[in-house]
Amino acid sequence: MTELRRMFNAALEIRSPAQGGDGRIVEGIAVPYGVAMRIDADLVEQFAPGAFAHQIAAAHRVRFRRDHWQLIGRTLELREDAAGLWGAWQVARTAAGDDTLALIEGGALTDLSIGFRERQNRRLPDGTIERVTADLREVSVVDEGAYGEHATIAGVRAAAGDGDAVERVGLAECAQILGRLPVLSSS
Numbered sequence: 001m002t003e004l005r006r007m008f009n010a011a012l013e014i015r016s017p018a019q020g021g022d023g024r025i026v027e028g029i030a031v032p033y034g035v036a037m038r039i040d041a042d043l044v045e046q047f048a049p050g051a052f053a054h055q056i057a058a059a060h061r062v063r064f065r066r067d068h069w070q071l072i073g074r075t076l077e078l079r080e081d082a083a084g085l086w087g088a089w090q091v092a093r094t095a096a097g098d099d100t101l102a103l104i105e106g107g108a109l110t111d112l113s114i115g116f117r118e119r120q121n122r123r124l125p126d127g128t129i130e131r132v133t134a135d136l137r138e139v140s141v142v143d144e145g146a147y148g149e150h151a152t153i154a155g156v157r158a159a160a161g162d163g164d165a166v167e168r169v170g171l172a173e174c175a176q177i178l179g180r181l182p183v184l185s186s187s
Helices: 053-061 095-105 171-180
Strands: 004-009 013-015 025-032 037-040 043-047 063-066 070-080 084-091 111-123 129-142 156-159 166-169
Touching: 025 070, 025 111, 025 129, 053 070, 053 129, 063 084, 070 095, 070 129, 084 095, 084 129
Parallel strands: 013 156, 043 129, 063 129
Antiparallel strands: 004 111, 013 025, 025 084, 037 043, 063 070, 070 084, 111 129, 156 166
């Protein structure tokens, strides 16, 4: 059976110490439910609510990666809500983990992507393939997701200097900050 991958823009947040985290817990919607998306010229798909319900009790078995290949942490929790499959992931204290957190906080990494194996599908009247059940293999932080504005980043939360206050920076502000940074030449 082939493992498939899909990318989504997710409302990613980093849980600060003031929120019961250690500044290394990433939270967000891994899979939006009921959002039809064109994957290629021949395929429009969406995930049905409950598509991954059988895996929620075994969330720890779902790998947390960067760009589908580099393991950066572990899944702490998966749960379903009205928006889709929500998750919380602990980022390891490694160079790759530190880099990933910095890129999330800076707005450069904004999306989640999943690796899954289809189990049960159905074709909707409009031709959309609905993934009724699927096996979630991994969740990855990536720089470009497939579901666009249907699951956009709300912002990034990080611990302020004293560890108690939380600062919320929106995407527009992140884009302005990044736009003011100098471009380094490769020579």
